[in-house]
Every structure is written in structure tokens, then in C-alpha cells.
Amino acid sequence: MNKISFLFLLVTQLLSSQFDNKQLNSIDIISYRFNIEINDTTNVINAKAVIKFVRKKPVKTLGLNLFQKKADGYGMTVSKVLNSTHQNIKFSHENDSLHIFLPQITKRTKDTLNIEIFYQGQPADGLYIRKNKYGKRTFFGDNWPNRARYWLPTIDHPSDKAKVAWTITAPKHYDVVASGRRIFKISEDKTNTFHYETKVPIPTKVMVFAAADFNIKNFEKLYLKKQCVPVSSWIYQDSPVKGFDDYKCALSILKFYDSLLGPYSFQKLANVQSNTRFGGMENAGNIFYDENTVDGTKSVENLVAHEVAHQWFGNAVTEKNWRDIWLSE
Template identity: 45%
Template sequence: MRISSILFLLCFAFSLFQAKAQNHQQRSESLDVQHYRFEITINDDNDRIAGKTTILIRFLKAGSEIQLDLDAFDFSSGKGMNVEKVFANSAELKFIQTKKQLLINTGKEINAGETLELTIEYSGVPADGLIIDQNRYGDRTFFGDNWPNRAHFWLPVVDHPSDKATLEFVVKAPGHYKVVSSGKLVEEKKLGNRQKLTHWQENVPLSTKVMVFGAADFVVGNDTVWNQIPVNSWVFKENREKGFHNYRYGTKALEYFSASIGPYSYEKLAHVQSKTRYGGMENAGCIFYNENSAISDKSQEDLFAHEVAHQWFGNSATEENWHHVWLSEGFATYLTHVYNQHFYGEEMFRNGLKKDRARVIGYFHRHPAPIIDTTVTEYIRLLNANSYQKASWFLHMLRHKLGDDVFFAGLRNYYREYQNKTALTSDFRKVMEETSGENLESFFDQWLRQAGHPVIDWSWQQTSDKTIEINIKQTQKQAFFSFPLEVKLDYKNGGSATFRINVSDSTTQQVLQVSGNIRDIELDPEVKLLFEAVK
């Protein structure tokens, strides 16, 4: 009996190590997580957590093996998760922990279309993902910080944006903590020994990158309800007055994007002061802002608009692969500009775009790469000026190519099609082509998959009182771009005229008809093109 058990485990280990070598695409074609129930116990004595995760999995193909992402205990650091037991229907299942994965054998083949609910009991000190730290006032706090794929440091999951599931967080904590998470509050009750249980449930499917909880000595305020959606602010108790003031933008972006894009997906919206490593982290219905946001004298409105925009693009309509993160960050960046254009006018809108353009140019000179850069394997590196500012500029140029009515109709159609789903760049392009009736393949390819931007060397001369000649040369080392370039002509006697020149070759010469002597010429006067001028 002992020999046969060892042989079984050896065969199982071999097959599962083969499974480990498979890529996520193969896993996603075999399994689909439907629901997670995370039961987490935290304490004030040490950083060790106890976890019990129940997972409902639907098999897309017949099989008996399940591959989850979970960081294993590491003796040298003393951190990582140690799985103690895995069971389904009260029967224990065989499993193996590798460095980054939990490999489970169901003991029998599960047919395609069938589901299996299994439970994993584990414990350990998270090496990342769950930030256990003191805030600026010395108070202990716990904050999930999963982006991009850091959930597996403390949760057994399919840690990939393509796999969405509904979820629950059931958190047992010392009674002084307030606990916030995605979804609606199901239960909050006192337990014995000065402990408290808090149960949140999210009925909208999420990617692991935005499923978290936070626990701290919060005060909660700015309570309001918009369109039956509860909205409030959670700040550290020391920041009650300043924090509630800084977080006063609770519903403004929510109302605006609901009207301009489509219905908000989640049960509530909580704005939370936190220890996130980012300026803000768009966790679904439960946005975590950096600790200083609640005490800064600088307006936080742009930060709020950006993170709220993510509730539509990034959280609800989610990039299916990290290399397409521009569908999240580029959208949120551009929609923040659009928000400012709506509320604060054209000058603020254009100044923001100019600032972003300078940042894109500077970044390219340091890191020449396209927006969709499949060479990146360390996904945190995708948080760069390409994914944010250049992708925002791509959307801005697409808007001017299609016109406002078609562009915003396309955004609404894209959101309607992929709300609470995942999408790739090709999916977005298809929607925009269907909405506009135009073939956008070359436009998408040159701006998203080609590195760089037009670098323009130009000159002009007035050949008569009725004509001028403009010479435009693309000098970048990369491939040439095709684009419309607007030029504004200022007359010496006052007045001006704007012309559009279509550029597609290395050199373009254009003769323009004018009505007097020209004093000066300005390229791109209305800030519509991403380019770098040599002159």
C-alpha cells in the first residue's frame, strides 16, 4: 500500500509538472473559475494570516488536474503560503506545491461542462500582494495590492486578468479594525475574544488584480447615494477632517462617466485611504488611494477621475492580457482629460495633452518600444508612458479621425459589448470599425504596434503674395507615419487661416493658397497630433 501510494504521487507529480510548463492560454481553455470565497484571519501579533479559500471551477475540457497560482513558503525568507489541506465534498485531494503554483488532482476525471467546488486551507506570511504595514501614524493596517499578478502571494487563484469570477471576502480581525472590500456588506458581527467578522460579497465577476480587502482604524464619511449606488470615503482616523475634504469628489466622476459611457457595474463605490504602492489602485467598487492623498494640499480630482474611469475600462471591460493594458490605463488617462475638458474647458484639456506629449517623447528617447510590447515579461514595467500617455494620445487622435459623435458612440458600444468581460485590442478595433464604417487596421498598427512617433523637420517660404510652400520631412529612424497635420498661418495684417496637410512619405511638399503676407506658421495649433518638431 505504501509503495503504490508513492508511485501514485510520483506519477501525479510528473504529470502536474508537465502541466506547469503549459502556458496560461492552455489553462484558460481547460478551466474557468466561477466563484471565490476567501476566508482570511488577521491578527495584531504577527504578519501571519490563516486562509480558507473555497473555489467553484467549471471544467471547459474533461480533466482531473487543476493548476492554481500560489506563492509557496520559502525557508530562507520565512514568507510564503503553506497549504495544509485541499478537499472537495469532504474528501481530501492530492496536491503538490511548487514555488509559484498549487497543483491539485481531483482523483477522478471531471467532464467538460461540470463544476467542482474545492476548499484550500493554508497559512503563512505574505511576501507581497497583501501589504501589512504601519501607516504614517504608527497604526497597523492590511491592504490587498494585487496588480498586476500579485494576488498569488496570498490567495490561491488563477492570477491572470482573463479569468473573472464573483467573490466573497470573509475577514476575521481584531475588533478595532474596519474592513472594506468590493461588493456589498453582507454581515458585520462581533465574535468572542474581541474579534470581529466582516463579510463582503461581490456578485459581478472580477479579475484577481482588483479583488482585495483593506483593514485599518478607519473613519467613514462623505456618505451619499447616487442612482441607488452608495458612495463614501474611508480615511485613517487622524485624517477625518482633511481626508473627507480631499475625498469630496465621490460622485462627480461617477455621474459623468455613467452618463457619457454607460451604467456603472458595481454595488457601491468606496474611496479608501490606503498603503497601496501606487498613486491610486482602481480595485472594483473599492478604490485604494495612496496614503498622502488624504492629507495633500494639492487637488486630488484628477486622481479620482482617473481611478473612477477605471471602473469602466480596466475593471468592467478588462484587458484579456497584460500586454494590452493600454485598454485600461490609456482609457483612464484620456477620459481624465475628457473629464477636465467637460468641467474646466479647452485650455486645461489641451495643456494636459501637451504635458503628456512631452512625457511620451522623453520616454521614447529612453525606452524605444511600442505601446503593445510583447517582449515585456515583468509586467510592472508596463506601467509606463506608453501604456498611459501615448495610449491616451492614440485615443485622442482616433477621436479626431472619426469625429466626436462616432468616437464616443464607439466607446459606448465597446463598453456595452465587453462590460464585465475581457477584450483584446482587436476587439476594440472591431467595435470601432463597426461603429465608424472605416477600416482602422493601419491606424491601429502604426500607433499601437510601431515604436516611436513622427519627428518633423519643416520649413516654409512665401513664393508670392498668394502662395506659400511648406516642406515637411519625417526624420525618425523608425518607419514613417501617415497622419494629417494642421498648420495655422498668421497674417502680418492680422487674422489667420488653418490648413490640413496629409503626410505619409518621408518628404511632403505642399503649396497653399493665401490672401496676404504670412508672419508666422504654427504646427498643430489645436493639439491633435502626437509628434516631435525638430525646428
């Protein structure tokens, strides 16, 4: 990401949050499945998170980061939590932590559990719902480094990577890009539903979706060391058509790093014009670039090279502790 000055502002925040997850030794998240409905009338998202995790020690609760609804109306409210047999289980939501009470186990053996969390709210951060430079409504996940918690119940720590699947239901005019490969798109009367899944675990900081009025250009597929990877440009429908080629340099850059550093880890490389707060944000397999990078002048090669490099440094190889967050820069 292009964010040098922003790093300074983060120091205090990260020092205070480096101890905010004491359970990393006892819980390991295997996968998240997020079902999210977005709409054009409010900024409230209706969501369900299905979380599969391993309990490595006999702890009594699963603690997740999730920002609570505040007096200003921003934040998330959990309506219920179900176990794998769809029975309600107890939870508490305090100090922006969601604690879910687990069935007790007596033996010191591992067990694997599934829970479903139903929640809704208006994100205070982490998912930007706002107009782009052309006045069109857009949704962009912007989690780095610890802002997934504003809209996704997660262990929001770079050391606990997990697979992720997204099912996003949006009004018909939106197209949706997300971490992983698109598995299907279902069209209904007024909405489309998009489903994406990753094959590999990724950290929450680069686990996102975006919805906007996009035009998409698929470049040729790249034959890399271990796989064939589709590379694409996603630009606003109001952007000049020649803007597709501003990101075309990603083809040769990706091929170069794949030969130099080792096999590329993700199933696609989408280069996305976006509303990110950063100059560029290296979300795994779909990089979000500042919306002003698209002008048809092909002048962002340095930025593209920087963000594609993060697919190895920061996304495939990730930090064990917050103090190592320099790896993402």
C-alpha cells in the same frame, strides 16, 4: 492607476508570465470565497479558499498560482484540500503552482466542481501588512497586475474573472472594506467578522480587502442609470476630519461617467486612504489612494477622475492577454 514608470519595470515580468497559465481554455473559475483571519501579533494570515469552477475539458488537475513559503519565512503553506463532500484530495505545491488532482471524467462534458483549500503564511507581496504614516498597523491588498498569487490561490490572470466573497476576521479596532457589498458584521469578544460579496465577476488584479483604523463618511447615495450606489470616504482615524472631502468629488465624477459610458458595474464606490504602492489603485468598487492624498485641500480631483474611469476601463472591460494590460492604464 497612476503608475506610468512602474509599467516599464513590469515588461519583463509580464512577458515571462504571459504563458504561465496554459489551462485558461479548460478551466473557468466561477467564484472564490476567501475566509481570512488577521491578527496583531504576527503577519501570518490563516485562510481558507472555497473555489467553484467549471471543467470545460477533461483535464486531470486544477492548477492555481500560489507563492510557496521560502527560506526567508515568506510565502504560503497549504495544509489540506477538500472536495465538495469534505474528503481530502491530493495536491502538489511546486514552483509556486498548486496542482489539485481532480476526479477523472471520461466523457468530454463540462462539470462544475467545488474545492476548499486550507492554507496559511506571511505574504511576501500582494497583501501589505505594515504601519501607515501615523504608525498604525494596516492591511491593504495590492494585487495589480499579477500579485494576488502571493496570498490568494487563484488563476491570477485578467481573462478569468470570477465573483468573490470575503469573510475577514480581525481584532476589534479594525474596520474592513472589500470588493462587493457588505452583507454582515458579527461582533465577538475580541474580534469582528466582516462579510462582503460581489454580484459580478471581477479580475484578481482588483480583488482585495483592507483593514485599518478607519473613520468612514457615507455621502448621499447616487441614483445612476441602473442602480442606486452608495459612495463613501474611508480615511485613517488620525487624518484631519476635513480630509473626508478630498474624495467627495467622486460623486460628480461617477455620475458623469455613468451617463457618458454606460451603467456603473459595482455595488458601491468606497474611496479609501491606503498604503498602496501606487499613487492610486482602481480596485473594483473600492479605490485605494496613496495615504498622502488626504489633507483637506481637495487637490486630488484628477487622480480620483483617473481611478474612477478605470472602473470601466480595466475593471468592467478587462484584458484577454497580458499584452493588453495597457487598458488598465
